[in-house]
Amino acid sequence: MKQIFGEYAEETVKSKEFLKIGFTPNSTQLQQRWRNNGLSADFLADYLTTFFPIDDNEPSTLQRATELKGAVSYIANELLENSMKFHNPNDDYPITLEVKLYNEHLVLCVTNSISPANLLKFQSIIHDLEHIEPQELYVRQIKQASKNDGNSSGLGLLTIIDDYEAKIGWKFETIQTQKPTEQTLVTTMVQLSI
Amino acid sequence: MDIITEDYSIKYDTETSTIHWQGIMRLNGKEYNPIAELLNEIAALEPSQITLNLQKLEGLNSSGITMLGKFIFKLAKKKTIGLLIQCSKKITWQQKSVKNFQRLMPKLQIEWD
Amino acid sequence: MKIIDKEYSVIYDQATNTVYWSGIMRLNGGQAYEPILQLLNKIAALEPAKITMNLRDLKALNSSGISMLGRFIFSIDRKKNIQLLLLGAKAVPWQQKWAKNFQRLMPALQFEWV
Amino acid sequence: MVKIFGEFNDKELKSREFIKLIFSPSSVPLQQRWRNNSLSADFLADYLMTLFHQDENDPKRLEKQIEIKDTISYIANELLENAMKFNDDSSPYPISIQLHLYDDRLSLCISNSIPAAKVAQFQSFINKLLSTEPQDFYIQQIETAEKDGSISSGLGLLTIIDDYGAKLGWKFENLQLLNEPNYPLYYIKNQMKWLNFWFRVRKWFVARSKNPNITIVTTMVQLAI
Numbered sequence: 001m002k003q004i005f006g007e008y009a010e011e012t013v014k015s016k017e018f019l020k021i022g023f024t025p026n027s028t029q030l031q032q033r034w035r036n037n038g039l040s041a042d043f044l045a046d047y048l049t050t051f052f053p054i055d056d057n058e059p060s061t062l063q064r065a066t067e068l069k070g071a072v073s074y075i076a077n078e079l080l081e082n083s084m085k086f087h088n089p090n091d092d093y094p095i096t097l098e099v100k101l102y103n104e105h106l107v108l109c110v111t112n113s114i115s116p117a118n119l120l121k122f123q124s125i126i127h128d129l130e131h132i133e134p135q136e137l138y139v140r141q142i143k144q145a146s147k148n149d150g151n152s153s154g155l156g157l158l159t160i161i162d163d164y165e166a167k168i169g170w171k172f173e174t175i176q177t178q179k180p181t182e183q184t185l186v187t188t189m190v191q192l193s194i
Numbered sequence: 195m196d197i198i199t200e201d202y203s204i205k206y207d208t209e210t211s212t213i214h215w216q217g218i219m220r221l222n223g224k225e226y227n228p229i230a231e232l233l234n235e236i237a238a239l240e241p242s243q244i245t246l247n248l249q250k251l252e253g254l255n256s257s258g259i260t261m262l263g264k265f266i267f268k269l270a271k272k273k274t275i276g277l278l279i280q281c282s283k284k285i286t287w288q289q290k291s292v293k294n295f296q297r298l299m300p301k302l303q304i305e306w307d
Numbered sequence: 308m309k310i311i312d313k314e315y316s317v318i319y320d321q322a323t324n325t326v327y328w329s330g331i332m333r334l335n336g337g338q339a340y341e342p343i344l345q346l347l348n349k350i351a352a353l354e355p356a357k358i359t360m361n362l363r364d365l366k367a368l369n370s371s372g373i374s375m376l377g378r379f380i381f382s383i384d385r386k387k388n389i390q391l392l393l394l395g396a397k398a399v400p401w402q403q404k405w406a407k408n409f410q411r412l413m414p415a416l417q418f419e420w421v
Numbered sequence: 422m423v424k425i426f427g428e429f430n431d432k433e434l435k436s437r438e439f440i441k442l443i444f445s446p447s448s449v450p451l452q453q454r455w456r457n458n459s460l461s462a463d464f465l466a467d468y469l470m471t472l473f474h475q476d477e478n479d480p481k482r483l484e485k486q487i488e489i490k491d492t493i494s495y496i497a498n499e500l501l502e503n504a505m506k507f508n509d510d511s512s513p514y515p516i517s518i519q520l521h522l523y524d525d526r527l528s529l530c531i532s533n534s535i536p537a538a539k540v541a542q543f544q545s546f547i548n549k550l551l552s553t554e555p556q557d558f559y560i561q562q563i564e565t566a567e568k569d570g571s572i573s574s575g576l577g578l579l580t581i582i583d584d585y586g587a588k589l590g591w592k593f594e595n596l597q598l599l600n601e602p603n604y605p606l607y608y609i610k611n612q613m614k615w616l617n618f619w620f621r622v623r624k625w626f627v628a629r630s631k632n633p634n635i636t637i638v639t640t641m642v643q644l645a646i
Contacts, residue, residue, distance in 0.1 A: 018515075020443040023468075024436075036471050038333045038367075043464040050454045070400030077333060078370055085336075094439075138408050142377040145337060156370035163404035220459045220498055222452060223506075253459075256499055256577035263563040263576070286491030290584035294559055 001174040005126050008169025008189050015100035015107075019047055022096040025087050025112070037084065041077035044099055045069045051101060068194060071164050072099070075108055075190055078156035082188070083112035086122055090115065091183060106194055111187040119172070119184060125154040126170060134162040160190055167191040195232055202251075204229060206236055212245040218253035226261040233265045243276040244269070249307055254287055263298055270299035278303045308346055315365070317343055324355040329364035332372045340375040347379045351389060358389060363396040363421065373405055377412055384413035392417045422595050426547045429590025429641050430528070436521035438472050440465065443517045446510055458505060462498035465520050466490045472522060489527075489646055492585050493520070496642055497529060499577040503640075504533040507543075511536075512635045529642040537634035540593065546575060547591055555583040581642060588643040593636055 021040055045068075052065045076097060083095045093113040100107045114122060128137060141155050160166050171187045195206040202217030213236065236244060246262075254262075269275050277299060281288040283306050296302050309318040315330030326347070334340050350358060368376075383391050391413065395402040397420055410416050425431070442461055447454060470490045476482060497518065504516050512534030521528045535543065550558065562576050581587050 015445065017447055017449070018443075018445040021440065022443075023440040024438045032475070033471055034333075034335045036468055038331065039464065039467055039471070043460065046460055047457055050457050051449060053453065066398075067400050073367065074369075074401055077367075081333075081335075081369060081371075094441075135408075135411060138377075139411055142374060142381050142412060145374050146378045146381060155374045159370050159373060159404070159408075163401075163408070218459070220502075222455045222502070253494070255495075255502060256580050257502075259580065260563065260566055260576050264567045267563050267567055286488050287495055290492075290495075291580055294580075294584070297556055297560055298563060 001172075003172040004169065005123075005172075006130065006169035007167040007191065008171050008187075009191070011100070013102065015102055017051055017101040018098060019044065020096060020098040022094045024092055025084065025095045034081075034084070037077055037080040040080060040097060041073050041075075044076050044097065045073035048072055048099060048101070048106070064194075071166075071192060072106075072108065075160050075164060075166065075192070076110075078160060079108060079110040079188055079190065082156060083110050086114050086118045086186070087112040088115040088118070088183070091177070093177070093183060093185070104193060106192050108190045108192070109187055111185055113183050114172075114186045116184070119186075122186065123172075125157065128154060129157055129161065129168075134158060138162065157188075164192065195235060197229060197232060204232065206232070210245065211236075211241040211243060212247055214247045215251040217251065219251065219258045220253060220255040221257060223257050226257055230261050230265065234268075237265075237269065237272070237275060241275065243278065245278045245280060247280045248288060248292075249280055249282040249285075251288075252285055254291075259291055263295065266295050266302065267298045270301070276301070276303070278305060280305045280307070282307050308349060310343060310346060317346060319346070319350055323359065324350075324357060325359040325361055326350065327361045327364070329366075331367040332365065333367060333369040334371060336371050337374065340371055344375050344379060348382070351379075351383060351386070354388065356390060357392065358383070359392045359394060361394040362402060363394055363399070365402075366399060368401060373408075376405075377409065380409050380416065381412045384415070390415070390417065392419065394419050394421075396421055424544075424593040425590065426544065426593075427551055427590035428588040428643065429592050429639075430643065431592065436523055436528075438522040439519055440468055441517060441519035443515045445515050446508070446512060448510075451505055455505075458501040459498055461501055461518070462494050462496075465497050465518070466494035469493055469520060469522065469527070489644075492644065493527075493529070496581050496585060496587065496644075499581060500529060500531040500640060500642070503577060504531050507535055507539070508533040509536045509539075509635060514635070514637060526643060526645045528644070530639055532637055532639040534635045535638055537636055540636050540638075543638070544593070550575070550578060550582075555579060559583070585644065590641045590643075592639045592641070594639070595636055 021044070023036075023040075049065050049069050052068060053061070054065055055061045076099070080095075080097060083097075087093075087095060091113045095110065095112045098107075098109045098111075100109075132140070137158055138155075141158065145155075157168065161168055167190070169189045169191075171189070172184060173187075174182050174184050177183045197204045199217075202215070202219045204216075205214045206212075207214065213233070266277065269277050279292065279295065279302065281292050281304060283289060292304060296304065308321075310316065311318070312330075315328070315332045318327045319325075320327065380391065383389050393406075393409070393416065395406065395418060397403060403420075406418055442465070444457075444461075467490070470486060473486050473489075475486070497520075501518060504518070508516055514532075514534050516531070516533045518529065518531040521530075553561070558579055559576070562579065578589060582589050
């Protein structure tokens with residue numbers, strides 16, 4: 001089973017460069033390993049700047065590199081935080097984070113397993129993102145968070161679309177794992193023009 | 195006679211014949227050539243002793259270790275210049291790898307902070 | 308009143324009614340931000356005429372943190388008796404991104420950029 | 422065909438944690454992306470540090486953890502420098518490095534492609550490294566480097582074994598055996614669809630015909646912790 005939401009594009013042209021990080025999501029306490037989201041996001045962003053050389057005589061190259069680094073670091077961190085929140089805690093299916101570089105855009109993808117309960121929650125967030133104006137959704141989510149002690153979700157994805165002008169899409173697929181059970185995987189794809 | 199970059203610096207203090215190393219050096223092979231040349235220039239001044247202060251050199255890759263090793267080996271053959279290396283116990287690579295320099299130059303003095 | 312951590316700090320200067328933010332804040336969800344929101348609410352409870360938030364040294368903030376700041380701004384907007392000024396830095400890429408959204412929560416919100 | 426040198430532990434137990442980085446073959450000159458080696462090595466070391474149980478009241482333990490962190494940073498950087506330097510950039514296969522954490526040890530594995538013509542040279546270097554006394558090897562390498570005026574001395578691998586007390590092993594694989602050795606068996610076991618299987622086989626033949634002479638070498642470092 002495969003389901004696509006939003007702007008999800010399978011690769012048709014080969015990327016110029018890519019970097020993929022895969023890791024086990026479970027055993028260390030979440031609180032302690034939370035730090036690794038930021039660490040991984042910053043690493044990815046810093047790694048990418050290598051492919052955007054700065055020319056000292058051309059201030060715009062520095063600005064472009066700084067902006068891109070900021071955007072990739074923010075977006076990758078949000079995607080990883082989401083994958084930690086939504087991944088299936090009963091499974092040790094690795095979480096992967098991938099960046100692919102093309103001539104005019106870059107793609108960030110995070111894949112994680114998702115439990116049936118989280119699946120419904122996640123798809124309702126996607127539904128809101130697709131059907132409600134960003135401005136309205138933003139105010140609505142802040143108000144909602146004020147009511148229930150800050151437990152909002154979905155603001156991360158919203159800011160990715162609205163603040164960073166990125167395209168976003170999702171792929172849900174069910175795969176057979178070694179165990180007798182099936183596992184649902186979700187891939188969130190963000191496309192950013194450069 | 196100094197080499198200063200964003201990641202590392204090497205500064206020669208003529209008065210004390212001390213070379214101060216600082217930062218993280220993980221250069222790509224031949225990139226060490228200017229540094230090897232600097233060391234050779236200092237050796238050509240024929241001071242009676244040279245001190246390498248590595249206490250602030252936090253990282254060095256094996257190409258860097260080779261570059262230092264070659265210099266130490268050269269001084270050992272020369273026999274006219276004494277060599278003192280100042281190290282820090284807090285820096286892992288020094289704890290692990292500096293002892294090998296002694297093999298290249300038995301008279302090498304090593305001082306730990 | 309201040310919160311100081313290895314990665315970030317939030318410090319209130321009573322003399323100037325300024326909250327100084329610095330570092331990298333990427334805490335785990337709304338609950339982890341609760342102590343910071345409480346600090347902000349305590350400051351608001353003092354009813355100063357104006358609160359300044361100096362965010363120029365805040366290098367990164369995740370969406371949970373943006374949400375927390377948004378909640379605070381929204382609560383000040385409803386109060387109507389406190390002015391709010393945000394000091395931002397153009398050099399920190401994320402800061403310009405949130406500005407327009409915060410304005411939606413509080414139309415009277417003021418900004419100053421360097 | 423698979424050839425093993427040194428202490429290569431092919432039948433790994435399930436690790437407690439792992440992290441893997443996969444780098445695309447790159448068209449950008451190595452010099453421009455050289456910094457990424459150090460960046461990646463430090464990232465792996467920092468990442469590992471987070472996985473350790475931290476106790477601020479136990480300075481001995483913290484000291485040990487910092488030593489492990491520095492060790493991983495050094496070793497991973499050496500492995501990445503080598504992999505990037507010696508990788509056959511015409512190979513379609515990416516370079517990957519993975520770190521596995523177990524209760525009492527950890528392992529680092531790095532894979533890259535090398536041209537068939539370089540295999541023998543590398544294998545004879547490995548044999549020399551494994552059969553020579555470390556002290557002698559160290560001095561020989563420095564002497565040779567001094568004579569040639571060269572900087573690449575193969576000292577990186579020696580320091581990993583001798584200075585950091587790690588076990589080192591290598592696996593050389595021809596392209597034909599890449600992915601899963603027992604293709605049909607593997608797919609039946611994993612209940613993959615036959616269509617998918619044939620697709621993979623086709624892809625494998627295409628890759629093989631394009632790059633008949635590529636060998637993948639995996640270097641494995643094992644370290645007690």
